[in-house]
Amino acid sequence: MTFNELLPLAVLASSLIPGLLIFTLPESWVGLRTTLNLSGALVKLALVLLLIVGVQAGESYGVHFAVLPGLNLSFKADALGLLFITLSAVLWLFTTLYAIGYLEGAPRRSRFFGFFSLCVTATMGIAMAANLFTFFVFYELLTLATFPLVVHRGTEASIRGGMTYLAYTLIGGAVLLTGIVWLHHLLGHTDFAHAGIAVALGSAYDGQLQIIFLLLMIGVGVKAAIVPLHGWLPQAMVAPAPVSALLHAVAVVKAGAFGIVRIVYEVYGIEFAQSLDLLLPLAIFAAVTIVWGSFRALFQDDLKKRLAYSTVSQVSYIVLGVTLFGPIGTVGGLVHLVHQGIMKITLFFCAGNYAETLGIHKVSEMNGAGRRMPLTSIAFTIGALGMIGVPLTAGAVSKAWLIDGASAAGMDWAIWVLWTSSLLNAAYFLPILWRAWFKPIPKAWPAEHIVARGWRETAWLLLLPPMITAVMTLATGIFSNNQISPLSWVKLIAEREYIHESIIWTP
Amino acid sequence: MMVWLILLPLLWASLAFMLGPSRGVWLSIVGLAAQLWLAFALAAEIVGSGAAMHAVGGWGAPLGIDLVADGLSAAMLLLTQCIALPLAVYAHAYFKRDDPATTYFWPLVGFLLAGLNALFLSTDLFNIYVTLELLGLAAVGLVAAGGGAQQIAAALRYLFATLVGSGAYLLGVALIYGTYGTVSTVTLVSLIGADAPDLVWIAGGLMVLGLMLKTALFPFHFWLPPAHGGAPAPVSALLSAVVVKASFYLVLRLWIGPFSSLTVVASLVVWFPALLGTLAVFWGSYQAIRAERLKMLIAYSTVAQLGYLFLIFPLLASAGALQAGIMQAFAHGLAKAAMFAAAGTLIKATGQEMVAGLAGVAERLPVTLFAFGLAGITLMGLPPSAGFLAKWQLIELALSQQHWVIAFVVLVGGLLAAVYVFRVLRQAFLLAPAGSVVTPVPRTLEWTAFGLAAASVLLGLRGVELMQLVGVT
Numbered sequence: 001m002t003f004n005e006l007l008p009l010a011v012l013a014s015s016l017i018p019g020l021l022i023f024t025l026p027e028s029w030v031g032l033r034t035t036l037n038l039s040g041a042l043v044k045l046a047l048v049l050l051l052i053v054g055v056q057a058g059e060s061y062g063v064h065f066a067v068l069p070g071l072n073l074s075f076k077a078d079a080l081g082l083l084f085i086t087l088s089a090v091l092w093l094f095t096t097l098y099a100i101g102y103l104e105g106a107p108r109r110s111r112f113f114g115f116f117s118l119c120v121t122a123t124m125g126i127a128m129a130a131n132l133f134t135f136f137v138f139y140e141l142l143t144l145a146t147f148p149l150v151v152h153r154g155t156e157a158s159i160r161g162g163m164t165y166l167a168y169t170l171i172g173g174a175v176l177l178t179g180i181v182w183l184h185h186l187l188g189h190t191d192f193a194h195a196g197i198a199v200a201l202g203s204a205y206d207g208q209l210q211i212i213f214l215l216l217m218i219g220v221g222v223k224a225a226i227v228p229l230h231g232w233l234p235q236a237m238v239a240p241a242p243v244s245a246l247l248h249a250v251a252v253v254k255a256g257a258f259g260i261v262r263i264v265y266e267v268y269g270i271e272f273a274q275s276l277d278l279l280l281p282l283a284i285f286a287a288v289t290i291v292w293g294s295f296r297a298l299f300q301d302d303l304k305k306r307l308a309y310s311t312v313s314q315v316s317y318i319v320l321g322v323t324l325f326g327p328i329g330t331v332g333g334l335v336h337l338v339h340q341g342i343m344k345i346t347l348f349f350c351a352g353n354y355a356e357t358l359g360i361h362k363v364s365e366m367n368g369a370g371r372r373m374p375l376t377s378i379a380f381t382i383g384a385l386g387m388i389g390v391p392l393t394a395g396a397v398s399k400a401w402l403i404d405g406a407s408a409a410g411m412d413w414a415i416w417v418l419w420t421s422s423l424l425n426a427a428y429f430l431p432i433l434w435r436a437w438f439k440p441i442p443k444a445w446p447a448e449h450i451v452a453r454g455w456r457e458t459a460w461l462l463l464l465p466p467m468i469t470a471v472m473t474l475a476t477g478i479f480s481n482n483q484i485s486p487l488s489w490v491k492l493i494a495e496r497e498y499i500h501e502s503i504i505w506t507p
Numbered sequence: 508m509m510v511w512l513i514l515l516p517l518l519w520a521s522l523a524f525m526l527g528p529s530r531g532v533w534l535s536i537v538g539l540a541a542q543l544w545l546a547f548a549l550a551a552e553i554v555g556s557g558a559a560m561h562a563v564g565g566w567g568a569p570l571g572i573d574l575v576a577d578g579l580s581a582a583m584l585l586l587t588q589c590i591a592l593p594l595a596v597y598a599h600a601y602f603k604r605d606d607p608a609t610t611y612f613w614p615l616v617g618f619l620l621a622g623l624n625a626l627f628l629s630t631d632l633f634n635i636y637v638t639l640e641l642l643g644l645a646a647v648g649l650v651a652a653g654g655g656a657q658q659i660a661a662a663l664r665y666l667f668a669t670l671v672g673s674g675a676y677l678l679g680v681a682l683i684y685g686t687y688g689t690v691s692t693v694t695l696v697s698l699i700g701a702d703a704p705d706l707v708w709i710a711g712g713l714m715v716l717g718l719m720l721k722t723a724l725f726p727f728h729f730w731l732p733p734a735h736g737g738a739p740a741p742v743s744a745l746l747s748a749v750v751v752k753a754s755f756y757l758v759l760r761l762w763i764g765p766f767s768s769l770t771v772v773a774s775l776v777v778w779f780p781a782l783l784g785t786l787a788v789f790w791g792s793y794q795a796i797r798a799e800r801l802k803m804l805i806a807y808s809t810v811a812q813l814g815y816l817f818l819i820f821p822l823l824a825s826a827g828a829l830q831a832g833i834m835q836a837f838a839h840g841l842a843k844a845a846m847f848a849a850a851g852t853l854i855k856a857t858g859q860e861m862v863a864g865l866a867g868v869a870e871r872l873p874v875t876l877f878a879f880g881l882a883g884i885t886l887m888g889l890p891p892s893a894g895f896l897a898k899w900q901l902i903e904l905a906l907s908q909q910h911w912v913i914a915f916v917v918l919v920g921g922l923l924a925a926v927y928v929f930r931v932l933r934q935a936f937l938l939a940p941a942g943s944v945v946t947p948v949p950r951t952l953e954w955t956a957f958g959l960a961a962a963s964v965l966l967g968l969r970g971v972e973l974m975q976l977v978g979v980t
Binding site for chain 2: 171178
């Protein structure tokens with residue numbers, strides 16, 4: 001096996017092997033478990049860095065194994081996959097740090113971190129899948145590996161949330177499988193390729209391809225929480241905060257959104273999808289989701305539920321960007337895949353901090369939280385402003401590109417959708433900030449678990465990750481034109497995707 | 508090699524009976540290990556040089572007995588030995604030293620395996636009958652070996668079903684012999700043509716129905732849940748995983764062998780097993796979803812999973828159908844053995860037979876629950892697992908022959924399986940109620956179940972060799 005074949009497998013192994021080892025560790029071996037977790041995360045980052053350097057230099061990484069005659073488990077690490085891999089690998093490191101702090105002294109940690117690592121492995125598999133079969137294998141593995149995390153607390157409420165999650169994702173998986181097998185039957189393979197593979201079939205199959213597209217979109221739309229398939233996401237917020245971070249930023253909804261990207265760009269091909277009239281309906285569903293999610297968020301008093309509906313809305317920005325036919329929209333959608341992850345993980349880390357430190361679970365309990373926990377609240381504020389799309393944040397960059405993409409594609413209505421959503425985002429985030437910063441501190445917090453010591457308002461492992469991701473939110477916004485920014489990488493992807501168009505970057 | 512696969516279990520079974528269970532255990536385990544090696548060697552030989560034949564004692568058919576191993580039979584032999592060895596290790600840890608059941612357990616398992624192995628290698632309808640009886644009686648004995656009143660009742664019901672089944676089969680064989688004067692499956696392939704007399708149709712019908720009764724295909728499944736749900740865990744595992752597959756194997760053999768010309772003439776006939784299979788998938792899953800006792804849930808799951816096997820009959824026009832069937836047989840065999848073994852451990856440790864009593868086992872018995880979960884993944888047909896590959900093959904075959912309904916049944920069946928599997932897992936993840944106790948169990952029990960479950964999942968990552976083996980004719 002050559003180096004270029006081994007590297008993708010090593011990326012998978014860097015979380016799989018620590019995960020499997022952690023399962024076997026006794027509860028009390030904290031030191032070894034932490035070492036395994038962190039060394040896995042760091043090794044993975046190093047490997048991903050190698051991949052980035054290689055792909056930029058034009059190397060191709062891939063490997064495949066025959067599972068059945070004519071059916072391959074195959075991996076490739078291309079520019080698009082690396083976007084997702086890098087996001088997950090970086091955020092995994094911070095989430096691991098956060099989880100170590102969050103779960104300190106809690107029971108069942110070996111199980112938790114074992115499944116946690118499996119989740120990340122599945123995400124890497126999804127990102128590196130080189131055909132729909134492989135994608136599906138890891139997509140379902142992700143479902144299975146997240147279930148024990150969602151029900152981790154073992155209470156009736158968490159089990160109910162977990163069962164709702166399963167009901168949605170397993171049915172979605174069955175629909176997705178139908179579409180994939182059908183496509184495999186028609187084409188004889190489902191390998192991803194630039195500009196798509198479905199176009200090879202000829203116009204006699206247009207009708208079937210439209211139905212297959214619908215099946216595939218329902219399948220991945222469940223995880224991407226597209227309305228009306230989003231019901232599981234607000235329910236799943238009963239999970240511990242690091243799991244929410246995983247669901248909302250690192251893995252699950254991202255896997256759905258990434259699936260949409262792969263299917264539109266590399267199974268159908270954006271130009272062929274446009275000629276089959278597939279993009280506009282998807283854009284409408286995305287638009288409805290964007291507005292509906294923001295609207296529902298307005299009425300949630302539970303902080304994590306409000307954030308969950310916000311995710312419903314924000315993930316569809318990605319989908320909308322994908323459906324805006326044209327490279328600028330593509331850039332806007334793909335870059336939001338990264339930006340949304342960074343911003344949303346900040347918000348969930350902070351929500352976890354409020355709950356763990358002061359017992360705050362509701363928006364109405366947030367009064368004065370900014371004075372008691374200034375650092376957490378600064379991070380939360382940056383994340384929230386980013387979500388609204390305030391300049392100098394990551395969110396502003398995505399929104400600018402999306403709006404330009406919409407006008408370039410001649411879909412001006414989408415611009416209205418984006419502005420409406422921004423307005424709603426402001427309407428549900430600003431009151432939280434107002435309460436946190438300008439309302440007086442209450443006499444007693446709901447349940448103060450961690451007492452402030454000097455500037456350390458809470459445990460430092462809880463504090464550090466949101467501060468870093470908040471800084472990243474600003475950095476990706478301010479330095480978006482830097483050579484190593486997500487935006488530059490996304491431009492590289494878009495250039496490779498639109499082979500028939502010359503691209504002039506306007507914004 | 509083939510002869511030894513039959514003689515070896517007979518040998519250790521007899522010795523185990525004479526020497527008693529304490530020494531019999533080790534003889535059995537050594538014998539089973541040797542059988543596993545033989546099965547692998549046979550499979551390797553067949554892949555290398557095609558189907559093999561052995562004339563017992565040097566006398567060829569029609570005077571003597573011919574043993575023939577092609578890809579299909581070698582695969583079934585392999586599956587049987589792969590499951591039997593870990594289950595024997597499990598059983599050794601499962602039964603208490605002075606358990607009266609062990610006196611008969613080891614000899615009966617030996618006779619059962621001898622019957623199975625002989626069945627897979629026979630090419631003679633009458634010899635097959637003999638192996639069926641040996642198999643059936645040994646299985647009934649194993650169900651009754653627990654000695655409880657309920658177990659005896661279940662065993663009697665099972666005895667009735669198995670005797671009626673083999674009776675119908677024997678009647679069919681007699682009619683065939685009366686018509687053609689031979690019982691060799693090889694000769695009969697060329698003799699039975701499309702213009703076969705009605706008597707042959709009746710004979711075929713009797714044989715197939717008798718075997719379906721023994722396979723517990725819906726609506727002939729009535730005997731299975733009490734027998735498999737009531738027997739001691741290692742017995743349930745062995746019966747559910749392997750024994751019911753033997754009669755399925757025979758239906759398939761007859762269908763693609765001697766009766767192949769008949770099924771071509773009456774094209775609608777292929778839908779009969781598929782229809783019953785469909786009903787089995789739905790009814791079995793429904794009952795599993797409702798079952799209150801854990802082992803009954805698993806037994807009804809067997810009824811459902813056997814249904815998938817019969818969905819391949821309308822698809823047999825393409826070569827892939829056989830492979831899909833064998834993949835499903837492997838998936839279910841390994842997973843169901845693991846699941847019954849895991850359930851046995853859970854029940855032993857918690858003292859609770861009900862699904863509702865499982866709260867907290869995720870924390871107390873993680874390895875066993877993991878095994879149960881992995882086996883569940885295979886039964887649901889989720890990737891990566893052998894069950895998933897079987898499902899993938901079935902759906903793709905169904906689409907390519909435009910039998911949409913089969914693809915639908917497979918997909919919905921998988922979701923129904925998820926409902927009953929997660930019914931158990933949901934309960935297991937709940938926090939343990941205060942005051943519940945878990946008796947420590949030997950690690951062997953936990954890890955043998957885990958090994959079987961892991962095998963059913965790992966096969967899903969590499970099915971090429973198995974498919975290659977099945978393709979050898």
